[in-house]
Amino acid sequence: MAQVRQTKTEQRIREALVSLLAERGFDSITVSDLTRRAGIHRGTFYAHYVDxxxxxxxxxxxxxxxxxxxxxxxxxxxxxxxxxxxxxxxxxxxxxxxxxxxxxxxxxxxxxxxxxxxxxxxxxxxxxxxxxxxxxxxxxxxxxxxxxxxxxxxxxxxxxxxxxxxxxxxxxxxxxxxxxxxxxxxxxxxxxxxxxxxxxxx
The missing domain is CATH 1.10.357 (Tetracycline Repressor; domain 2)
Known part of the structure; x- marks a missing residue:
């Protein structure tokens, strides 16, 4: 069950990245932008990725x-x-x-x-x-x-x-x-x- 939640969280983060990249360049995207778009907490993001x-x-x-x-x-x-x-x-x-x-x-x-x-x-x-x-x-x-x-x-x-x-x-x-x-x-x-x-x- 935990693995399913992790996969869904990673998918949401990936989808947030894709949508934000389509709107603006990578350099202008922040972790806060990604977490807001994905609907997750910053701590959740950092549990999966360094930055x-x-x-x-x-x-x-x-x-x-x-x-x-x-x-x-x-x-x-x-x-x-x-x-x-x-x-x-x-x-x-x-x-x-x-x-x-x-x-x-x-x-x-x-x-x-x-x-x-x-x-x-x-x-x-x-x-x-x-x-x-x-x-x-x-x-x-x-x-x-x-x-x-x-x-x-x-x-x-x-x-x-x-x-x-x-x-x-x-x-x-x-x-x-x-x-x-x-x-x-x-x-x-x-x-x-x-x-x-x-x-x-x-």
């Missing part, structure tokens, strides 16, 4: 863990499952997992928009990029292959590869996630291997 920075960081961490669970899936199966777009054992950013992550983002858009300042805060962006990088590298290792960036130094090649995918997702968040997750997953899938020259019509 507002701890609250924000823990919400970001929770979203990151959920995305990691979705994207990493079965670590022994780097490719797509049958029936997904472009299924193949060498697809290290699997379509089905990307679609799952996009669906999670859209279902939790108010929280993610608040935590990312509508896609402008880079903390989750950088962590999502690292997550995708780990997924690709793990898939390559499991397949017994190495990443090849066509002569581009690995640091830069890796950044170009991962930033392209992550930037599409973040633009979608900035725009309010208007398209269905499958539309964005298809855009990522179709364009993740296209070069700049291929994007220019002759």
């Amino acid at each position: 507002k920075y701890d609250l924000l960081e823990r919400q970001i961490n929770a979203v990151y863990r959920n995305l990691a669970d979705i994207l990493e899936g079965d670590a022994e199966k780097p490719g797509n499952s049958a029936g997904e777009m472009g299924a193949g054992s060498r697809d290290f950013i699997p379509y089905g997992r990307v679609l799952g992550a996009l669906s999670y983002i859209r279902e939790n858009y108010p929280l993610i928009a608040a935590l990312t300042a509508n896609g402008t805060d880079q903390r989750l962006y950088e962590r999502a990029k690292q997550l995708l990088g780990g997924l690709v590298e793990r898939g390559a290792a499991l397949a017994g292959t190495k990443l090849d960036f066509g002569g581009v130094p690995e640091t830069y090649g890796r950044e170009m590869m991962l930033a392209g995918v992550t930037s599409v997702i973040w633009l979608w968040i900035k725009n309010g996630c208007p398209e269905e997750p499958r539309v964005i997953a298809n855009i990522i899938w179709k364009n993740k291997s296209r070069s700049l020259e291929e994007c220019v019509l002759s």
